[in-house]
Every structure is written in C-alpha cells, then in structure tokens.
Amino acid sequence: MAGKPKQMSQIKQLIRLYQSGSGIKTIARILGMSKNTVRSYLKKMADGGFNTEELLKQEDPLLEKSFHSGNPAYKADKFEYLKSRLDYYEKELKRTGVTKQLLWQEYIESDPTGYSYPQFTYHLRQQLVSRKGSMVMEHIAGDKLYIDFSGKKLHYIDRSTGELIACEVFVACLPFSDYAFAIAVRSQQTPDFLYALSCCLEAMGGVPKAIVPDNLKAAVIKADKYEPVLNQSMEDFANHYGTVVVPARSARPKDKSLVENQVKMIYSRVFAPLRNQQFFDIHALNQAINTCMVKHNQTRMQQKPYCREERFLSAEKSTLDELPSERFELKYYAELKVGNNGHIYLQRNKHYYSVPFTYIGMKVKLIYTRTMVSIYCQGKQIAVHIRSYRENAYTTVAEHLKSEHQAYKKRSHETYLARAREHSPEFHELMQVLFKRARYPEQLYRTCDGLFKLKRDFPVEEFDKACKYVLKNKLYTYYFFKNVLENGIANSEEEPLVKDALPEHANIRGRAYYASSQPTHFDQPKDGLGAQ
Template structure:
C-alpha cells in the first residue's frame, strides 16, 4: 500500500503479553502491550497498559500522539470493543468515548474491516518486529511497576526507531523528521479528559442527579421526565438527549447541592429563582415609599427572608388588581395599625377601608351610621 505522509496511524494490541512482578507478594501480573505505527514513515510507538479496556486504550492512543508530536488525519484501530461497539462491513458503530477523543484531537476513526488482515498489515508487521527487538531484551529483567516497564520500553523503542531500515541508509526517525513531522496536524492545547457515562431521568423540578456525586444539575425544562445520558469528566458534566447535547456544566462535587443555568428554567421558575429581599423592596419602592416601608417591616419581623417572600408577592400583586393608589392607601392604614402581613392588607382592600378619609387615621374610628345606634344628641 502507498501511504500518504500524515494520513494514518495504525494501532493494535500485541497478541503476546509482558508482565510485572508485585514487589510485596511476588505475584506475576500480565499486562497488555499497545503498538502504534505511522503509515508513511513507519515511526513506531509501544506502551504497556493494564488492560484493553477503553480507558487504557484511549490513554495509550493519546500518549502516541504526544510521542509523535502531532495528529494524523485518521486513526485505524482493530475492531476491539474499546474502539468499535458494533462492527460492520460498511458502517461500524464507534465507541462514543473514543469518537469524542477523536473529535477533541481533530482526527477521524477508520476501523479496519473485520477479517481483513491486509487493512492492518502494517501494525501487525510492527508487532512481530516488537517481539524480537523489545520483548526479548525486556524479559531478561524483572519489573515491579508499569512505570518501570514503560521506561525500559522507551529505551529499546528509541533504538528501534533510530535503527536503519533494512536495505536502506535511513531510519524510521529520520524518515519521520523528513517527510511526516511537518504535515501532521498540531496538538490541541489541552489533553483529552476521559469521560464516563451515567443515565438518569430529569426530575419534575428540571434537574437531573449525577449519581456518583449525588449532585443536581439543571437541564432545559422541556426535557422533564425524559431519560437522558450524562457524560462527565473531572471538570465538566454534559447532558445528552438522542445524541443532542442539551446542557453543559462545570462539575461540582457538593453532596445534594444544585447547579443551575438560569436559561434552563421555565419562566415562572426563573421568576422564583430571582426572589430576594432587595428585589421585593425595589418593586415596592417603584410604587411608593409607604409601600416600601410596609414591605420592609414585614421582612424585619421574620427570622429568615424567605418566610416573607410569599406575603410580599401577594401584597405587591394587589397593584395589578386594584391599582397603585389603593395599595398605597392600604399600606398607609396598615402602617397606622402596626400590623404587618398579607391578611391585613387583604382585609383593608376587601372592606374598602383604604377609601376612608385621612381623618380616620386618628386613634378613634368614627361611629358608623345605623338606625339602631343612638347618637350623642339622644342623651341631652
């Protein structure tokens, strides 16, 4: 095959494994060996990892990109589960996390066809070479950690990449520096953050709970009752519904706390979320100073401001029902009585006591006119 410079990076796991020895127990632990090779220059990368699971596979792919110092146009993996969730001759289904990793680095995933060894012949050939040039010298030494093993792998790997290709007067490293280094796409500023998945149902209040943290995040209210998927990393939480990202938050680990994006709330919920003492006092001031003073006295008589919110909302709401003038007079009479609550203002307005003459604010209320009541002249 004719390989274009900067086009493809082939990745695979070696069939044979290496091992490390537990220093305390003497247990021999087998480890997987990840191999990657660039198509044009044949520059090779090798790393020992704990398993073929998604986390180890993606980390190894990322380390490869940083080893070569750039990003190829495509990565060609085998049909392992960490890369492909469902193989297909025509359109394989990629693992979502691996696909997200590719998006982060601006590359494409092109899985090798199942049962088509020629699609990955280059990396399989590299694996066979690794058995003699890397495995053989490493098996003479006992390693007690993956870190020690990978440091030893890096030494013999550099020897391999700097060795002249058979029948040629240049090495893989020289060929890479000459034809491939400059055509690779640049690495992003930040490394990829591995994401985990969690499925949850949006609660009636418009929040969804990230189970591992027991923390609640808001999503647009139209998704209430829907089953959504959360993709979370060490720094962010993303919510998806039918492959559409509907919300993104900075990850917070406070137990049983709420992280809210105001735009996610319904209009009525947004209004409630904005409630505060200053908001109600400002609303009252826009009507009249007497109304502001009455509202202020309500807050002063509550241990917690939230205890007064509904009372203040009800009182200020009268401005739309009866008009500002009647509400001002009602608050004046309420200030005179020295009783500060919603029921007092409601009674004053209902009984139309706000319409009494100003003189009625005196300590003595006037005697109402009635046939059964004798006036002062009756006793003269």
C-alpha cells in the same frame, strides 16, 4: 551413497574437453574427477541427445536440471496418489480430534505400499507451509499506523494500600520507518484506548492516512473480513483527527505483522530493563517506558545504515497530516425524556440539567463529554451545560424556566424593596422594617407576597394608610395588615393599640439587690427542718 553433484562450471569444462577430442582418462586427470564420474556425464549427454553447443550456452541452474532431473521417487505412482489427497488431509486436520497419526493410518489402509509416517508428515508439512506463504508489503510514508496491546502487563504499586496494579501496554508503529511508540494505561476499555492513541499521535507530531487496529472491543463492535462495524467512539475519534480506521482481519496477525514484531522487541527493550524497578504511580511508569522507547528508536537497525528515528524524521514525519488544535474528548450518547420540572436526568453522574420549558415531556438526545453536555431535539441544539459531577444536584439556566418560575427563583430582599419603592414611600418603609426582623427568608418572602396581593385588591390610598397604621402600631403580620384593610381601621381616629414605652425612673432595684438577697445552695435551714 550417491556422490555430491559437481559444479556446473566443471561440467562445462568437461564438455569443452570432450569436444576437443580428449579421452576419459585425460578429462578425469585434468578436472580431478573419477573416470566413472566422467563416463556417467558423457552417458547422460548421449542418452538425452543433448546438443553440446546448447548445453554450453545454458546458465548453471538450467544445465543442472538437464543432468539432474530430480528424485525418481517424486515420479512414482504412490507420490501422485498422496499428492491428490493432500488437500483433503489439510481440511481434515482442522476438525476436532483429527491428528496426523490418524490420517496416516487411514492413508496406509487405502495404499499399503505408501510412504512411512515420517515421509507422510514431511509431504503434509510441505503442503501446509506452501499454503502459508506471505507477501512482501511495500509501505508508503505516512500511510498507516499499526496499533496493538501487548499480551504481558507492567505494574506499579499503590502507595496507600501496597497493592500491585496491573497496566496494559499500548504499542504502535509506522510501518514505513518502523518508528514505535508505547504507553501504559489502566485497561483496554474505550476511554483508556483512545487516550493512548491520542498520546501516540501527539508524540509522532502528525496523523497518518489510516489507523490499523485489531478487532478489540474498544474499536470494533462486529468483526468482519470485508466490512467490520466500528465503535461510534472510534468513528468520532477518526473524524476528529481526519483519518480512517481499517481494522485487520480477524485472526490474521500478518495484516499488522510489524507491530506484532514491535511487541516482541518491546519485551526485551522495555519490559526486561524495567523488571527490577518499582514505580508508585502510572506517570512514573510511563516516564520510564518513554526513556526505553527513545533508546529503542535510536538503536541502529539490523542490515540498515540508519535507526528508526532517523528514518522517521528524514522521510516520514513531513508526510503526516497536521494534528487538530484540540485534543479529542470521548463522546457519550443518550436519549432521555424531559421531566415535568424541565430537567433531564443523567444517570451516569446522577445529575439534572435544564432544557427550555417548551420541551417538557419530549424525548431529547444527549451528547456529552468529560467537560460539556449538549442537548438536541429534532435536529436542533436546545441547551449546552458545563458537565457537573455533583450527585443529586441541579444545573439550571434561568432562561429555560417559565416566567413565573424565573421570578420565583430571582426573589431577594432587593427585588421586593425595589417593587415596593415603585408603589409608594410608605410601602417601601414597611418593607425595610419587615426585612430587619430576624426571620427565615422564606417566611419573609411569603409575607411579602401576601402584602403585594393585598396591594392589588385594595385602593392605593387605603393601602398606604394601612402601611402607616401598621408602622405606628409595630405589628407586622400579614393577618393584622389584612384586618386593618378589611375593617377600615386605618381610617378611624382610635388610639394606637400599642402604648408608648414607660419613661425612665429611679425605682429600679438593680443587679446588686438580687445578688445579695438570693440564698446559695450552701445555706443550711435555720429551723432544722429538712435536716438529715
């Protein structure tokens, strides 16, 4: 077996001793080498025609290359042949069913004197590794925020059912300081995802210039290497916080490698410490996660004289943009048609919202959040409502209705009495007596509407006489009032239809009489009839 190459510092000493006229034995003795080793280096100098002065000026790596030019195997024809086909083998490996063993068999058939299978796989592996080289990224403070979801899940127990509820774990980090954040949410759907992201920005106390997610459905509709299509809710979120979204390339985890590394560390620094603990709601689970993350960010980083939190507070937090005054609310969009009743129907909550009656039959656009509903038509906001979660109910603004509909909805005892007072005292008195009757309000309102119609159809004097006549006879029906007006009964001198009540008198038997004279069910028949 060939000996290990000598250090180039010793070879330079060999050259200097040779220049001074020392022999092979002397050089071998002084440097502790064998005579054959000294002789081989001197032979390489002679065969290569090297200038000793130039050799002494070279740095050790260049001098080593002069004496050890490499393995002759890499200069053989079979290596050149294999090298020319490595690109082809790399492409073939991506095809279904193609293995390294199959490629080697094809290679040996084309070159029977070629490399063995271990040598073949070694050269092919070197080819693949060289293709996967990575670049060192230089990160700028406050520039980007990498976000991802962990593959594994945490759980809490439902108190009422005992069911184990799985939670997704949202993870984010700022690449400059590697400051990390984690929170558990119920799913990866858009509302939970954007809620976790807003909590992250609030915890960090600022907004980075760009957010880098992967291509999850909650953020990206269509993944593309050059121009991915973002979810509209994600765009609304970015606009609210004054940042941009730059999704990582599909199947390129190295685009956000630091957050991928954070996920691995969180498995050991969050998942492992909490593995034997039980939680009964997601808030308690997140409190425990936060405690672990504070400890993680305060742990001294390897090969660095600081922890993540120190680096973040000293050099990065001040570079983040300010948070907006209000937290982001997820917006939903819909396009609906206004119904004949002047309302649109929001299917999500099964609730009706009013719009001005002039837009009946037109299509309008809705933008609604958890708390508000805004309605637009032809680029103009036509209505705003507080969102209601009552099913099959109506939210109506009175100004949106037609005038007659507004009047109908405003009906009350007070409105009818005020209108009657404006007409005459007699009509007002009649209305007061009418509303004292024990009848359903809708029935009274209809009677009042009928009386107001009669007021419009007959002269004021006749109408007031009819009011007095009705009050005197105590018959407060619409038809009686109408009959009095049409037949002119109030103008006649006839006696009232209803006589005065009988005067008080002593001819009253009283309760005691009936109590003593009525038989009870215990009385037996006196004549035996009916006896059994």
